[in-house]
Amino acid sequence: MYNKSMTSKAKFLLAVAMLFSAGNSVASTFINVFLMRSTHNSIDLVIWQSILNYLILLIAFVSGTRLLSKLSITKIFRLGIIAQALYYVIILIMRNNLLPFIVPLGIFSGLGQGLYWFSLNLLIGDIVTEDNQAKFFSYQQMMGFIFGIVVPALSGFLIVRMGGLSGYYVLFAISIFLFLFGIFLIKNISGFKTEKKMNILGVLKLRGNRYWDSNAILSFSMGFKGVLNSLIFVLFAYLIFKNESTMGNLGSFQAILSAISSLIFARLFQKSHTRMMYFITCSLSFLTFVFLALFANPIMMITGYVIFGIIQSWGSAIANAMNYRLSTRGGNGFSQREYIVASEFPIALGRVLGLLLALLLTQILPSALTAYRFLFIATGLMWMLEFIIIDYKVKWLKND
Template identity: 25%
Template sequence: MLRSVAKIFLGDVPITKNLLLLLVIGGLYAISISLSNTFVNIYLWKQSGEIRDIALYQLASVLTQPIAFLLAGYIAKKADRIYTLRLGVFILTAFYLMVLFSGESAEDVIVLLGILLGLGFGFYWLGYNVLTFEITEPETRDFFNGFSGLLTSFAGMIGPLSAGVIITWLPDARGYQFIFFISFALFILAVLLSFRMKHRRTNGPLYIKTSTREIKKNPAWRRILFSHFTQGLREGIFVFIIVLWVYMATSSELALGTYGFITSGVSLVGYFTVSRLLKASQRKRAIFIGSILLTAAVFLIVFHPTYPLLVSYGIIVSAAYPLMLVPYVSLTYDILGKATDAGELRIEYLITKEWFVNGGRIVSIVLLLIGISLFEDKIIIPILMVICGSGHFIINFFIKDIDTSFLTTKKEIKAGMPENGGGDSLT
């Protein structure tokens, strides 16, 4: 029945039990993160009052993630990729437990918290990305990425607003502790659901050197990886600076939650529209338009980040992200599927991709830390926001020469998938 409802709402695409399971697990993850992750930054910032401390917390996370991806890849090859997803969720539950128990002393363990967060993200996303590559096929990939974004947007609507209301309703730190506990419970539920997935061993050692040689041999894969580095440039500092600016402009968790509700509502409509209407032949054009909007929106807020301007910025980027990310993520997986021995080396290729993304994030956060140590925050942060904010636009220069004509040849596409003739390996 769930499949029938999904097909009525989402269109005539082949929907499997395992695809739905992965979407539900991703949805639970999104709700948990949307409830708490935004407010962890505020919780820590209220204790220290220094952007430098939040940057160090984020830097510890992004420095840890490449190591976590490598360890997760080893486990996925020796045991199963579901174990890595499950272990990632367990580590994230440990992260929220540490935030809960550290209370007002969380500032003292801020680097350790960042390391735990990075480990959790690394293990979770390696498992999730491998499963996405295996379960989806080129004809279901835009749908999956679009609907996954739709679930994330819905979670972004109800999560921050609910958290803002709870924090406002429960004074002191009790509201924060309550939402961190809810996130912990949702992660446990995601782990339980993962037990319904069939295990699939991946034989052989981790061939990282073999996969990195593909960077030199394969121009399309090399361009995709460089584009992911520039994507990381924006994500590194924007993921927390915007949140801090919204809170600084209002001094209200409820206003921050309202911001999340509005922007995620726009994003939800965007993901639904793109996942239903976007065609593979339109991917590059969609990425170009979305990246221009993302870059232009930065100029709304860098000079005078008031709450109304921040909300306007949020609406624009929330409409632009689906337009850019859905085709961009799909294009990445399709290029990966055409790489040498993609079926056997899919884990290694995904690890390489995440190294490039996190490389960009690390560079932008390090630039911020150096900048605020040499100049006033109000001078250097806007400059870095403009520079790093152009990261998504730079993507176009790397992908423009990638040949995507193979997307029209279904048989040729499937030749690079882990299962000949289909991507759903869990049935």
């Protein structure tokens, strides 16, 4: 049985989300390598920027709940994308004078991501039906992967060919353009009301609710895995290959696989497939991270690019769709929106703890490569632990 198609507002919301995802995909390919080079290979500054980013993200979420009484949800949505664009605008303006501003830059990315995801979560709950949410997230990712097909290889070529940091600036300029286009399209999803008051603290204090407990665990794991993967995977590849062009070509190949995988997933996925696909994704992720840690060589790195290219979109789409399904069933006097917004707090906690673990290991272990190996093992174990706990907790909603 096929799901009903999305409404026009849902499609415009998807377009904005796809552009934001594409902008981040284009920039994030080499952002951590760029920051490392800008700080003379100081991973500490990069980690501290990320920690500030996620702390500001939480403040932005709390601020979003207050801003709802004064601004429409679409205006908050627009402000988030503007702040994210400013992050890259400042990089382009400061260029060689960026070093003193590396850590403070986390304020702009944190504010941008916080307001953006706060608004998007509420807009999806209002506009996109439950049956279409996994499809929504899969198409959203597909756009990022499509842009990631050409740009990483081109950028990697430019970085190596032009020397210095010029190739990075090309990437960031493209991202800014995509963000601005998304801001322009937001006008097509205005004209509806959302809740003005939310009791987020009440949700965070809730105990004994299996849906919220499951959502909190899932969200924490998403944050922990996500931040370590985004921070470490590219830097690990850089240590292995020491060539941005090679990394760009592999990133483009991964994006091709991800785009195809996302499209197939969006077209064929049904809710009844959730547990099976979730288990496959968690198991393959666990094995890949462990083997990357044990065999830190180019062949295993290429294998990692291939496997993650196929399954990365599955895990993200399933986790995001599960967030909404669990939030809908939470009850206890709280709305779906309150659960969705509250879930960002365990996500941020997972990210901060993941970054602190990375900071600790890079300080106490003899080399960055050794630290990255331990972090890969921790990420792989988190995938399997997440599946086991969630599988036990939700019973796959059999009683609903």
